[in-house]
Amino acid sequence: MNTLIRREYDYALRICAYLAGRYGQGRVPISRLAKVLLLSRPFTTKIVFRLKNEKIVTTVQGKDGGVYLTNPPDQVTVYDVLHAMGYNSRLNECLAEGHKCPMEDICRLHIFFQQQEEMLINNFKTKKLSEVIMTDGQLKKTVRESL
Amino acid sequence: MNTLIRREYDYALRICAYLAGRYGQGRVPISRLAKVLLLSRPFTTKIVFRLKNEKIVTTVQGKDGGVYLTNPPDQVTVYDVLHAMGYNSRLNECLAEGHKCPMEDICRLHIFFQQQEEMLINNFKTKKLSEVIMTDGQLKKTVRESL
DNA sequence: GTATATCTATACTTTTTTAGTATAATATAT
Protein backbone atom coordinates (compact mmCIF):
# COMPACT_ATOMS: atom_id res chain seq x y z
CA MET A 1 0.00 0.00 0.00
CA ASN A 2 0.98 3.50 -0.77
CA THR A 3 0.67 6.43 1.58
CA LEU A 4 1.25 10.14 1.35
CA ILE A 5 2.13 10.38 5.02
CA ARG A 6 5.01 8.03 5.77
CA ARG A 7 5.29 6.24 9.09
CA GLU A 8 8.02 8.60 10.19
CA TYR A 9 5.85 11.59 9.49
CA ASP A 10 2.96 10.08 11.34
CA TYR A 11 5.14 9.29 14.34
CA ALA A 12 6.54 12.80 14.26
CA LEU A 13 3.02 14.17 14.39
CA ARG A 14 2.10 11.91 17.29
CA ILE A 15 5.16 13.01 19.18
CA CYS A 16 4.31 16.65 18.60
CA ALA A 17 0.65 16.14 19.47
CA TYR A 18 1.73 14.59 22.74
CA LEU A 19 4.28 17.29 23.51
CA ALA A 20 1.61 19.86 22.70
CA GLY A 21 -0.43 18.44 25.56
CA ARG A 22 2.47 18.97 27.92
CA TYR A 23 3.54 22.36 26.68
CA GLY A 24 4.88 24.46 29.55
CA GLN A 25 5.19 21.44 31.81
CA GLY A 26 8.86 20.67 31.38
CA ARG A 27 10.88 18.10 29.50
CA VAL A 28 9.81 14.67 28.38
CA PRO A 29 12.57 12.08 27.94
CA ILE A 30 12.64 10.12 24.68
CA SER A 31 12.21 6.88 26.59
CA ARG A 32 8.86 8.10 27.82
CA LEU A 33 7.75 9.29 24.39
CA ALA A 34 8.56 5.88 22.96
CA LYS A 35 6.71 4.04 25.68
CA VAL A 36 3.56 6.08 25.75
CA LEU A 37 3.26 6.36 21.96
CA LEU A 38 4.08 2.69 21.31
CA LEU A 39 7.21 3.39 19.26
CA SER A 40 10.65 1.82 19.34
CA ARG A 41 13.20 3.85 21.14
CA PRO A 42 15.84 4.13 18.38
CA PHE A 43 13.21 5.24 15.93
CA THR A 44 11.88 7.82 18.32
CA THR A 45 15.41 9.09 18.80
CA LYS A 46 15.88 9.48 15.09
CA ILE A 47 12.68 11.44 14.67
CA VAL A 48 13.32 13.71 17.64
CA PHE A 49 16.74 14.41 16.19
CA ARG A 50 15.19 15.65 12.95
CA LEU A 51 12.56 17.70 14.74
CA LYS A 52 15.24 19.28 16.87
CA ASN A 53 17.36 20.28 13.89
CA GLU A 54 14.34 22.06 12.45
CA LYS A 55 13.65 23.71 15.80
CA ILE A 56 10.18 22.22 16.12
CA VAL A 57 11.25 20.75 19.44
CA THR A 58 14.03 21.70 21.80
CA THR A 59 16.16 19.08 23.52
CA VAL A 60 18.15 19.13 26.74
CA GLN A 61 20.91 16.60 27.32
CA GLY A 62 21.95 14.87 30.47
CA LYS A 63 20.14 13.80 33.59
CA ASP A 64 16.68 15.28 33.76
CA GLY A 65 17.04 16.08 30.10
CA GLY A 66 14.36 15.58 27.54
CA VAL A 67 12.30 17.15 24.81
CA TYR A 68 9.73 19.90 24.64
CA LEU A 69 7.84 21.77 21.98
CA THR A 70 9.70 24.94 21.08
CA ASN A 71 6.65 27.08 20.35
CA PRO A 72 3.09 27.17 21.73
CA PRO A 73 0.85 24.52 20.14
CA ASP A 74 -1.44 27.10 18.58
CA GLN A 75 1.49 28.50 16.64
CA VAL A 76 2.59 25.24 15.03
CA THR A 77 0.70 23.55 12.20
CA VAL A 78 0.53 20.00 10.93
CA TYR A 79 2.29 21.28 7.84
CA ASP A 80 5.14 22.72 9.92
CA VAL A 81 5.85 19.29 11.37
CA LEU A 82 5.58 17.49 8.04
CA HIS A 83 7.79 20.07 6.40
CA ALA A 84 10.40 19.76 9.15
CA MET A 85 10.49 16.01 8.58
CA GLY A 86 11.29 16.58 4.93
CA TYR A 87 7.80 16.12 3.55
CA ASN A 88 7.90 16.35 -0.19
CA SER A 89 5.11 14.04 -1.15
CA ARG A 90 3.05 14.79 -4.17
CA LEU A 91 -0.25 13.49 -5.30
CA ASN A 92 1.29 12.70 -8.64
CA GLU A 93 4.88 12.68 -9.79
CA CYS A 94 4.05 15.04 -12.62
CA LEU A 95 3.56 17.73 -9.98
CA ALA A 96 7.12 17.43 -8.67
CA GLU A 97 9.60 20.21 -9.18
CA GLY A 98 12.04 19.53 -11.93
CA HIS A 99 9.70 17.11 -13.56
CA LYS A 100 9.10 18.42 -17.02
CA CYS A 101 6.34 16.62 -18.83
CA PRO A 102 5.98 17.77 -22.43
CA MET A 103 2.22 17.55 -22.10
CA GLU A 104 2.05 19.45 -18.86
CA ASP A 105 0.55 22.66 -20.16
CA ILE A 106 -2.30 21.03 -21.98
CA CYS A 107 -2.90 18.17 -19.61
CA ARG A 108 -6.15 18.58 -17.74
CA LEU A 109 -5.22 15.72 -15.45
CA HIS A 110 -2.17 17.67 -14.37
CA ILE A 111 -4.27 20.72 -13.63
CA PHE A 112 -6.80 18.66 -11.73
CA PHE A 113 -4.20 17.01 -9.50
CA GLN A 114 -2.52 20.33 -8.95
CA GLN A 115 -5.74 21.78 -7.61
CA GLN A 116 -6.33 18.82 -5.34
CA GLU A 117 -2.85 19.03 -3.95
CA GLU A 118 -3.12 22.73 -3.23
CA MET A 119 -6.30 22.14 -1.32
CA LEU A 120 -4.70 19.43 0.77
CA ILE A 121 -1.57 21.38 1.61
CA ASN A 122 -3.72 24.33 2.52
CA ASN A 123 -5.62 22.22 5.02
CA PHE A 124 -2.36 20.95 6.49
CA LYS A 125 -1.28 24.54 6.94
CA THR A 126 -4.49 25.44 8.69
CA LYS A 127 -4.58 22.60 11.21
CA LYS A 128 -2.79 23.54 14.42
CA LEU A 129 -1.19 21.22 16.94
CA SER A 130 -3.47 22.67 19.58
CA GLU A 131 -6.34 21.01 17.72
CA VAL A 132 -4.85 17.53 17.78
CA ILE A 133 -3.46 17.29 21.29
CA MET A 134 -3.03 13.83 22.79
CA THR A 135 -3.15 13.80 26.55
CA ASP A 136 -1.63 11.32 28.94
CA GLY A 137 -5.10 10.48 30.16
CA GLN A 138 -6.36 9.45 26.74
CA LEU A 139 -3.26 7.45 25.96
CA LYS A 140 -3.17 5.54 29.22
CA LYS A 141 -6.78 4.60 28.79
CA THR A 142 -6.35 3.22 25.28
CA VAL A 143 -3.13 1.43 26.01
CA ARG A 144 -4.67 -0.21 29.03
CA GLU A 145 -7.63 -1.35 26.95
CA SER A 146 -5.41 -2.76 24.26
CA LEU A 147 -3.63 -5.08 26.68
CA MET B 1 9.70 11.11 -3.41
CA ASN B 2 6.43 9.71 -2.43
CA THR B 3 3.24 9.91 -4.46
CA LEU B 4 -0.35 8.92 -3.95
CA ILE B 5 -0.85 8.33 -7.66
CA ARG B 6 1.68 5.81 -8.87
CA ARG B 7 3.16 6.03 -12.33
CA GLU B 8 1.01 3.15 -13.50
CA TYR B 9 -2.11 4.91 -12.35
CA ASP B 10 -1.09 8.09 -14.02
CA TYR B 11 -0.37 6.27 -17.28
CA ALA B 12 -3.70 4.50 -17.03
CA LEU B 13 -5.43 7.83 -16.71
CA ARG B 14 -3.57 9.23 -19.68
CA ILE B 15 -4.52 6.24 -21.76
CA CYS B 16 -8.16 6.63 -20.79
CA ALA B 17 -8.11 10.38 -21.35
CA TYR B 18 -6.79 9.75 -24.84
CA LEU B 19 -9.28 6.99 -25.62
CA ALA B 20 -12.01 9.29 -24.32
CA GLY B 21 -11.10 11.70 -27.09
CA ARG B 22 -11.55 8.98 -29.67
CA TYR B 23 -14.67 7.43 -28.25
CA GLY B 24 -16.90 6.11 -31.03
CA GLN B 25 -14.08 6.34 -33.55
CA GLY B 26 -12.90 2.76 -33.56
CA ARG B 27 -9.95 0.88 -32.11
CA VAL B 28 -6.56 2.22 -31.19
CA PRO B 29 -3.66 -0.26 -31.20
CA ILE B 30 -1.41 -0.38 -28.15
CA SER B 31 1.56 0.56 -30.30
CA ARG B 32 -0.13 3.85 -31.11
CA LEU B 33 -1.08 4.54 -27.51
CA ALA B 34 2.52 4.00 -26.45
CA LYS B 35 3.89 6.26 -29.15
CA VAL B 36 1.52 9.13 -28.74
CA LEU B 37 1.60 9.11 -24.92
CA LEU B 38 5.36 8.65 -24.67
CA LEU B 39 5.18 5.31 -22.87
CA SER B 40 7.11 2.10 -23.40
CA ARG B 41 5.19 -0.53 -25.24
CA PRO B 42 5.48 -3.38 -22.72
CA PHE B 43 4.32 -1.10 -19.95
CA THR B 44 1.40 0.12 -21.99
CA THR B 45 0.49 -3.49 -22.67
CA LYS B 46 0.50 -4.29 -18.99
CA ILE B 47 -1.75 -1.39 -18.13
CA VAL B 48 -4.22 -2.04 -20.93
CA PHE B 49 -4.40 -5.64 -19.74
CA ARG B 50 -5.49 -4.51 -16.30
CA LEU B 51 -7.96 -1.98 -17.64
CA LYS B 52 -9.45 -4.64 -19.88
CA ASN B 53 -9.92 -7.09 -17.01
CA GLU B 54 -11.88 -4.43 -15.17
CA LYS B 55 -13.89 -3.63 -18.29
CA ILE B 56 -12.83 0.00 -18.41
CA VAL B 57 -11.58 -0.63 -21.93
CA THR B 58 -12.48 -3.30 -24.45
CA THR B 59 -9.84 -4.96 -26.61
CA VAL B 60 -10.03 -6.65 -29.97
CA GLN B 61 -7.34 -9.07 -31.02
CA GLY B 62 -5.87 -9.67 -34.42
CA LYS B 63 -5.07 -7.51 -37.37
CA ASP B 64 -6.86 -4.18 -37.15
CA GLY B 65 -7.42 -4.93 -33.48
CA GLY B 66 -6.93 -2.45 -30.71
CA VAL B 67 -8.43 -0.82 -27.68
CA TYR B 68 -11.40 1.41 -27.03
CA LEU B 69 -13.19 2.85 -24.05
CA THR B 70 -16.05 0.58 -23.05
CA ASN B 71 -18.41 3.31 -21.86
CA PRO B 72 -19.00 6.94 -22.87
CA PRO B 73 -16.46 9.32 -21.31
CA ASP B 74 -19.07 11.17 -19.32
CA GLN B 75 -19.97 7.95 -17.55
CA VAL B 76 -16.48 7.09 -16.35
CA THR B 77 -14.74 8.91 -13.52
CA VAL B 78 -11.11 9.35 -12.54
CA TYR B 79 -11.90 7.22 -9.54
CA ASP B 80 -13.23 4.40 -11.74
CA VAL B 81 -9.91 4.21 -13.54
CA LEU B 82 -7.83 4.39 -10.37
CA HIS B 83 -9.99 1.78 -8.73
CA ALA B 84 -9.68 -0.54 -11.73
CA MET B 85 -5.91 -0.25 -11.49
CA GLY B 86 -6.02 -1.42 -7.90
CA TYR B 87 -5.78 1.96 -6.25
CA ASN B 88 -5.64 1.52 -2.54
CA SER B 89 -3.52 4.44 -1.52
CA ARG B 90 -4.20 6.12 1.75
CA LEU B 91 -3.13 9.45 3.07
CA ASN B 92 -1.87 7.72 6.17
CA GLU B 93 -1.38 4.05 6.94
CA CYS B 94 -3.53 4.36 10.04
CA LEU B 95 -6.50 4.79 7.68
CA ALA B 96 -5.95 1.41 6.02
CA GLU B 97 -8.41 -1.38 6.49
CA GLY B 98 -7.26 -3.97 8.95
CA HIS B 99 -4.92 -1.52 10.58
CA LYS B 100 -5.96 -1.38 14.18
CA CYS B 101 -4.28 1.36 16.12
CA PRO B 102 -5.13 1.29 19.81
CA MET B 103 -5.33 5.06 19.83
CA GLU B 104 -7.52 5.30 16.79
CA ASP B 105 -10.74 6.32 18.46
CA ILE B 106 -9.25 9.16 20.42
CA CYS B 107 -6.68 10.27 17.89
CA ARG B 108 -7.60 13.60 16.41
CA LEU B 109 -4.91 13.19 13.81
CA HIS B 110 -6.63 10.06 12.60
CA ILE B 111 -9.92 11.88 12.33
CA PHE B 112 -8.31 14.77 10.51
CA PHE B 113 -6.64 12.57 7.92
CA GLN B 114 -9.81 10.60 7.49
CA GLN B 115 -11.69 13.75 6.58
CA GLN B 116 -9.01 14.87 4.15
CA GLU B 117 -9.02 11.51 2.44
CA GLU B 118 -12.78 11.45 2.08
CA MET B 119 -12.71 14.83 0.45
CA LEU B 120 -10.06 13.73 -2.01
CA ILE B 121 -11.78 10.48 -2.98
CA ASN B 122 -14.98 12.37 -3.42
CA ASN B 123 -13.34 14.70 -5.88
CA PHE B 124 -11.90 11.73 -7.77
CA LYS B 125 -15.40 10.30 -8.00
CA THR B 126 -16.78 13.55 -9.36
CA LYS B 127 -14.23 14.16 -12.10
CA LYS B 128 -15.28 12.56 -15.37
CA LEU B 129 -13.08 11.43 -18.23
CA SER B 130 -15.02 13.76 -20.49
CA GLU B 131 -13.48 16.62 -18.52
CA VAL B 132 -9.89 15.53 -19.05
CA ILE B 133 -9.85 14.47 -22.69
CA MET B 134 -6.52 14.56 -24.52
CA THR B 135 -6.88 15.00 -28.23
CA ASP B 136 -4.51 13.97 -30.97
CA GLY B 137 -4.14 17.58 -31.93
CA GLN B 138 -2.93 18.66 -28.51
CA LEU B 139 -0.56 15.74 -28.21
CA LYS B 140 1.03 16.13 -31.63
CA LYS B 141 1.63 19.78 -30.94
CA THR B 142 3.37 19.22 -27.60
CA VAL B 143 5.40 16.29 -28.80
CA ARG B 144 6.58 18.25 -31.81
CA GLU B 145 7.60 21.13 -29.57
CA SER B 146 9.48 18.84 -27.20
CA LEU B 147 11.76 17.57 -29.96
C1' DG C 1 -4.80 -21.30 -45.66
C1' DT C 2 -1.13 -18.48 -44.51
C1' DA C 3 1.22 -14.44 -43.09
C1' DT C 4 1.00 -10.86 -40.12
C1' DA C 5 -0.49 -7.64 -36.90
C1' DT C 6 -2.31 -7.59 -32.71
C1' DC C 7 -3.51 -8.67 -27.99
C1' DT C 8 -2.71 -12.31 -23.69
C1' DA C 9 -0.77 -13.77 -19.62
C1' DT C 10 2.65 -14.39 -16.61
C1' DA C 11 7.21 -14.29 -14.85
C1' DC C 12 11.31 -11.90 -14.02
C1' DT C 13 14.71 -8.15 -12.86
C1' DT C 14 16.33 -3.92 -11.29
C1' DT C 15 16.08 0.06 -8.68
C1' DT C 16 14.44 2.83 -5.14
C1' DT C 17 12.36 3.71 -0.90
C1' DT C 18 11.03 2.80 3.62
C1' DA C 19 11.57 1.22 8.05
C1' DG C 20 14.10 0.20 11.55
C1' DT C 21 18.67 -0.96 14.32
C1' DA C 22 23.22 -0.22 16.29
C1' DT C 23 26.73 2.22 18.44
C1' DA C 24 30.17 5.18 20.15
C1' DA C 25 30.22 9.79 21.86
C1' DT C 26 28.70 13.79 24.60
C1' DA C 27 26.31 16.44 28.22
C1' DT C 28 24.42 17.45 32.87
C1' DA C 29 22.26 17.01 37.55
C1' DT C 30 23.33 15.29 41.72
Next chain:
DNA sequence: ATATATTATACTAAAAAAGTATAGATATAC
Protein backbone atom coordinates in the same frame (compact mmCIF):
# COMPACT_ATOMS: atom_id res chain seq x y z
C1' DA D 1 32.38 10.23 39.78
C1' DT D 2 28.22 8.26 38.12
C1' DA D 3 23.83 7.53 36.33
C1' DT D 4 20.73 9.16 33.04
C1' DA D 5 19.99 11.57 28.99
C1' DT D 6 20.52 13.10 24.22
C1' DT D 7 23.73 13.25 19.66
C1' DA D 8 25.06 12.00 15.31
C1' DT D 9 25.93 8.99 11.97
C1' DA D 10 26.27 4.64 9.75
C1' DC D 11 24.33 0.40 8.65
C1' DT D 12 20.93 -3.36 7.30
C1' DA D 13 16.90 -5.63 5.85
C1' DA D 14 12.54 -5.77 3.82
C1' DA D 15 9.17 -4.15 0.77
C1' DA D 16 7.39 -1.80 -3.10
C1' DA D 17 7.58 0.31 -7.52
C1' DA D 18 8.91 0.48 -12.12
C1' DG D 19 9.82 -1.55 -15.99
C1' DT D 20 11.23 -5.67 -19.25
C1' DA D 21 10.89 -10.09 -21.51
C1' DT D 22 8.81 -13.77 -23.69
C1' DA D 23 6.21 -17.47 -25.36
C1' DG D 24 1.67 -17.92 -26.88
C1' DA D 25 -3.09 -17.15 -28.70
C1' DT D 26 -6.21 -14.93 -31.93
C1' DA D 27 -8.31 -12.61 -35.68
C1' DT D 28 -8.23 -10.69 -40.08
C1' DA D 29 -6.74 -9.42 -44.70
C1' DC D 30 -5.26 -11.20 -48.58
